[in-house]
Amino acid sequence: MTNSRRLGIAIAGVGRIGHLHARIIAEQVPAAHLAAIYDISADKAASVAAEFGIEAAASIDELLASPAVDALAICTATSTHSELIIKAAAAGKAVFCEKPISLSLPEVDAAIAATAAAGVPFMVGFNRRFDPGHAAVERAARAGELGQLTLARITSRDPAPPPIDYLKSSGGIWADMLIHDFDMANFIIGSPVVQIWAQGAALFDEEIRAAGDFDTAVAVLTHANGAITTIDGSRKAAYGYDQRVEVFGTAGMAISDNQRVNNAQIYRENSSQLSALHYFFLERYTESFRNVWLAFTNYALSGGPSPVSGADGRAPVAIAMAAAISAQQGRPVSLDEIH
Amino acid sequence: MTNSRRLGIAIAGVGRIGHLHARIIAEQVPAAHLAAIYDISADKAASVAAEFGIEAAASIDELLASPAVDALAICTATSTHSELIIKAAAAGKAVFCEKPISLSLPEVDAAIAATAAAGVPFMVGFNRRFDPGHAAVERAARAGELGQLTLARITSRDPAPPPIDYLKSSGGIWADMLIHDFDMANFIIGSPVVQIWAQGAALFDEEIRAAGDFDTAVAVLTHANGAITTIDGSRKAAYGYDQRVEVFGTAGMAISDNQRVNNAQIYRENSSQLSALHYFFLERYTESFRNVWLAFTNYALSGGPSPVSGADGRAPVAIAMAAAISAQQGRPVSLDEIH
Amino acid sequence: MTNSRRLGIAIAGVGRIGHLHARIIAEQVPAAHLAAIYDISADKAASVAAEFGIEAAASIDELLASPAVDALAICTATSTHSELIIKAAAAGKAVFCEKPISLSLPEVDAAIAATAAAGVPFMVGFNRRFDPGHAAVERAARAGELGQLTLARITSRDPAPPPIDYLKSSGGIWADMLIHDFDMANFIIGSPVVQIWAQGAALFDEEIRAAGDFDTAVAVLTHANGAITTIDGSRKAAYGYDQRVEVFGTAGMAISDNQRVNNAQIYRENSSQLSALHYFFLERYTESFRNVWLAFTNYALSGGPSPVSGADGRAPVAIAMAAAISAQQGRPVSLDEIH
């Protein structure tokens, strides 16, 4: 594909996140256009295609056969990711894949190998790396402004648990929810995780407890450079989506704090009130999602290293596996144990 | 026009602000669509029309004759506003007009009268009323949360002066820049201004001084209910666009504070740093501009009182005139003097 | 007096503010000690003297005759200030005088002349200059960090009006309350005020209205260097003592924001709460009052320019007089009119 025309992006799977990507690509990425979509539900596909005035493909193969499609955005169920990555790579398409690449490391490795062999651009959708606040923290860390990094801290609390049916098939709190935070730990510290201690608890949600999953989670990650990241997560924060990232080093600290719905302050007799936090990721990470597509489009058109490589996508999957073992067995788990 | 289809909006004048409106209407207002555009420069009109895949009209009359056009957004030079409002009203179109309606009060009154006579929706483009932070301040004031209002304070500082040629034809700092703040004073206090004391100074910009205008401005507005609003403005704030609004009453205070580019904080040896403010109004008021078009579209389709009425548009024009006299003559000016 | 021993400070007038000064001198200023006190009420004098284990003097003359007294802190009623300053100067004592020096400019001038003639240290008690936040703003302004200064803004709102009897003899809102802010304007801008526009209103307090005074006040001060300061004040802020100072220049802005009782934040479902502001000046300016006495003691012992000179004390008195005229006559008043 050349720089002389806009990148044609097809989306496989237009559920909540695929639909969101479609809208961004159609409206906010000048160098790209929405070329085609596919969904396992023909009705869903038809409805979204109509919204953007394009055709819905009848199959993934049809999608990949189209010369208008330069890139495939994979937003289908996790279990289908690796197979679609391999297919898209074989068709010579640039590949964008939602997190996680797969919950099986051999599948992850096969997918990475396929994109490498085909020489196609491959990027994983860890959108939080593109949040301006989190990215500013990472920039300060990489620029050496914080000295030698020794500690990081990540807060990750959702406003409310997803439906229990979703949860049951999600892979559990480590692979479904904290995988974003495991990626963030690698992103801000810039050194791979070598050991993890994880604790989960089902403290307030009966359905989650009954499903054998956790509503509350803590993880301590030891990085190869010695730095230690602590993460705490919850499936429910009454006050909204709580997403904070902090890196600490010998020369200083960088924090990416929460954002609020607006900047109003109301002063009353005994205190003053700030407005609410954003409700959830659609509101909070609006800007990061746009930046994802600007980054992917630029990468697919102009080359260079992947903004979020296959290795970047593999690492948090392995950490999530180690976390699940640690939480279950009550012992620290080395990443060397995970294959 | 009926609720059964999307509102067709035509834009007259697609310079910076008209172009911005076009993009928002085309991409972010589900209940509206961009029906047509016109610009005095045929090239400009053609280029913007191409961007949105529509036709450029050859004249305002052609625009107004089109059955696809339900509403006209007037974004042309101020001197043409009242004539276009009258034409659009005569054609039965809903009218959106950029601020100020006109710098002549008789023209303002004629425009208002025309829309009233034609019974068409009429709204003035004071976008700041739709900023979530400023609107939360106004809501708190209206809801009585602050008790009896006694003081308001508005900070209005641009990042850099506009080109001197623009300034010379702008009507001066009161009518061009502080008119937004005069409107904000009326909006948050909710009581008309009856007297103004204004002081301008040209302290740092030689070109502005040579043009007889001010780079620094202070105004004290007395409202009919006794409340007093102080405004300070500057054509240049080194740290970015500074837009703060505050209302104080017997039961409390509400502040709409500045927004920052992101929420990162960098802690170093002697202090900690927050990120920069937004550069200017395009970045700062993104959300308010979108809300403007959601409000106008809903109003044009569903009726009800105008979100920003002709009277709302008239008031700050009169205040700006009084301010100019006060600053020139060094005396307080009653709004009764202004016709 | 020499540096080899601690400065003996006598206090004339041990009402609320004199008592506060006594405690600070006795407990927190290593280089000074409380040498003696006098009060027009012998009972009050005896009680405070007992608290600190010292003797109460029977008269000011006895106080000034004591060789243990190196300095006199004048905390009596304003009408007695100038006479006491002149007496203390004649006795060769260093003089500290509470604000205002006097409400009569000739008396102010006579007091200043007396201390100059006697060559004794003289300092006026404008404690807010010693607040760490306000002082940091002034330091940034003086250091040129803000470029050429063009605007300043001062918020001055008390938690509740003083007793009406106090108010009636106070000299009015300009001389009693805003005099601190007039001093702050001079302090942060560093250029004398040449003109003032002032507006007062009695909006919510019937007693204040009946007394012909204002509960709400706005002033616009024009400085000799062209900078403009706006001040707004209120006798009652439901949320506590609101004291903010801001300077704006061509290179930046410095703000001294309010302080809170503590740094706790409570996040609940729809917003988050910060703790209350300090209640009033005793709580808010604790640190500034201590700094006042450290500064005075050092000055009296070691010489150098007065931390707050007689001229510094005179300026806001003249501004307050001009403000009262402006508010009464509805016109801007030049400081040249005030004698």
Add this chain to the structure above:
Amino acid sequence: MTNSRRLGIAIAGVGRIGHLHARIIAEQVPAAHLAAIYDISADKAASVAAEFGIEAAASIDELLASPAVDALAICTATSTHSELIIKAAAAGKAVFCEKPISLSLPEVDAAIAATAAAGVPFMVGFNRRFDPGHAAVERAARAGELGQLTLARITSRDPAPPPIDYLKSSGGIWADMLIHDFDMANFIIGSPVVQIWAQGAALFDEEIRAAGDFDTAVAVLTHANGAITTIDGSRKAAYGYDQRVEVFGTAGMAISDNQRVNNAQIYRENSSQLSALHYFFLERYTESFRNVWLAFTNYALSGGPSPVSGADGRAPVAIAMAAAISAQQGRPVSLDEIH
């Protein structure tokens, strides 16, 4: 002792912390007075005694024999604490003991038993419980404002390591530094710790590494009610003393944030700056130290439950022991193992 006179407090050990307590008792606690002091260094004792105009005792026994002494504040080396507590209890004195009570649990238990047997007031000096911000967090948690508590987070970073000689005899980072945070975890969650996972690292300080201690520490505490507290600590924060406490529950969150030297903000071209954090505990916890002595004095004079009981003082000692084992052996440690 009765309420009719002020509490006479004697201090054993007037090093840094004992001297600080002496000053607060002498100057800021109206209901108490500094009755006597003792120090193992006669010179030190004489110098501090002279500062407050009192006599230095020649021995602890002399101190305890004095009828003017109602209470003993034990600020000597940790190894002497339990013996002094037992002596003071036998003498019928109220006892205040600096943390930790002892590094031996049997000694801790003996000390607690002695005060219980003698029926004397006993309080441990965990001053952070009396910080207004931390206390507001605890109050919100206890009042149920946060719902069921599930997570807590404590940040504890000193500005610089103490002298290496001190460190070597300090008992290590867990018993010396994090003991405050272990106490804070119990304080804010209000449920005992049952298990701990701890990790230490010597990442940047060669001397600390050589001494076998850690400069960086992370701990995960599981409470009996299921809540999980994560703590991260560092011996060196370039930006000053970093002390934050956070509790999270099903209904909300409470944070006690850092305090700054002042509330000034400097806005420059690319960002805005807040002032520095307080340097260390003397500056940061000024108010909490005063509150400690107000609480102890009131408790010793008026009875009621101890503000910080012997059991409160025992708990973090046991946690510190468990933490040291966990960090050394790389496994979670149950508090049941600790005797």
